[in-house]
Amino acid sequence: MDNKVNGFFYSGNMVGSEPDYGLAENFVRTAEAFANTTYQSVYIIDYFRKNFLYVSPNPLFLCGLSAEEVKNMGYQFYIDYVPDDEVEMLLEINRARFSFINNIPTAEKKNYTISYDFHIINGRERILINHKLTALACQPDGAVWLGLSVVSLSTHSEAGHVTMHCRYTAYYSIYNLSSHMWEKHSAPVLNETEKAILTLSIQGMTINAIAQHIHLAVDSVKTARRRLYDKLKVNNIAEAISYAINYKLI
DSSP, X not given: OOHHHHTTSOTTSOOOSOXXXXXXXXXXHHHHHHHTTOSSEEEEEETTTTEEEEEOOOGGGTTTOOHHHHHHHTTHHHHHHSOHHHHHHHHHHHHHHHHHHTTSOGGGGGGEEEEXXXXXXXXXXXXXXXXXXXXXXXXXXXXXXXEXXXXXXXXXXXXXXXXXXXTTSSEEEEEETTTTEEEEEEOOOOOHHHHHHHHHHHTTOOHHHHHHHHTOOHHHHHHHHHHHHHHHTOSSHHHHHHHHHHTTOO
């Protein structure tokens, strides 16, 4: 196996004995059903065999290949179709992720999801995508056997944005690619006007329509939206919606 490919399989997460692949088939059937309902792409990563157990047939994220071809390539797909500097970034993120979750009790590992952005190269086009990755099945000793990855188009303009979120807490961690450290943050709290702006924007409403719907002046809605952007540290409504959904603020 290529050394870079092998780098995606952290030495601190060794799956010692062969897992129950009969159980794995149930996960694959579930992933197939989920993939039928979304434009997002779904991967199941097998950390014992060091390959992909499942890749959904979404052409947007396959760089001209079939799902079966990407499945057979495994992590070589990233070596071949991600810019070299970002491959190095992915290897660092992978190490940081496992270093983080190795300190989490086995029963709680499935509560943690890491999110990050990077480019894939499809011909002459560079597509910025977002990966969300969580543990799907763990061994009794805590080693992660299967991981579930959901891929979508990124709402950011550059690679990075590495965050770790636990679904039962009001905190999340950001991985700083410069200091190589995790930084803990409190999730922002939205007021009712901010939640309404987000939910109505998801429905496609304009500022004027939102103002009419929640009985506020248009200028008041614009001010509330600017404050929302500042609170979430985003630049536009698409980023705000993505942030709010990712961190389950709405």
